[in-house]
Amino acid sequence: MNTTTNIAQTILDQLGGSKFTAMTGAKNFLTIANGLQFKLPQNFAKNNISVVRITLLPSDTYSMEFGKILKQKDPQYGVKMPVYKKISVHEQVYADQLRSLFKDETGLDVSLGTMGKKNPGSLSL
Structure with a gap:
């Protein structure tokens, strides 16, 4: 694996x-320069977010960009074309903030609540 692939896998x-x-239903993972891009199911997340881009910055923090794909009629050809619309960008995001920021922006839980717990079998009601 090269450095770019390692960064994407780490993210x-x-x-x-x-x-x-x-x-989350995330799919179509794409390794981008110093980062990772993936898609979410259409009309599944808050604000219809369907594209997420996460990039490692030189400060060892991340940039998170949330967007969606719209279909707009092309005035020249009269057909609907996909157009990317940026919804929000967050800079200087620390690794331990990635999951909470993702949840805040998309409204999607990233786990069943057992990730990071030492003994998930000891949950009580």
């Missing part, structure tokens, strides 16, 4: 890995 691991994917 996914910090979000929760396969548990994150299962809980």
Whole structure:
């Protein structure tokens, strides 16, 4: 694996890995320069967010960008074309803030509540 792939994998691991994917429906993972991009199911998240980009910054923090894909009619050709619309960008996000910021922006839980707990079998009602 090269450095860019390692960064993307680390970001996914910090979000929760396969548990994150299962809980959010995230798909179409793409390694980008110093980061990771993925899609969420359409009309599933708050504000219809369907694209998330997370980039590692030189300060060893992250930039998180949330956006959506719209279909707008192209005036020249008269057909609907996909257009990306940025909804929000957050800079200087620490690794331990990635999951909570994702939840705040999308409204989607990233786990069943057992991630990071030492003994998830000891939950009581």
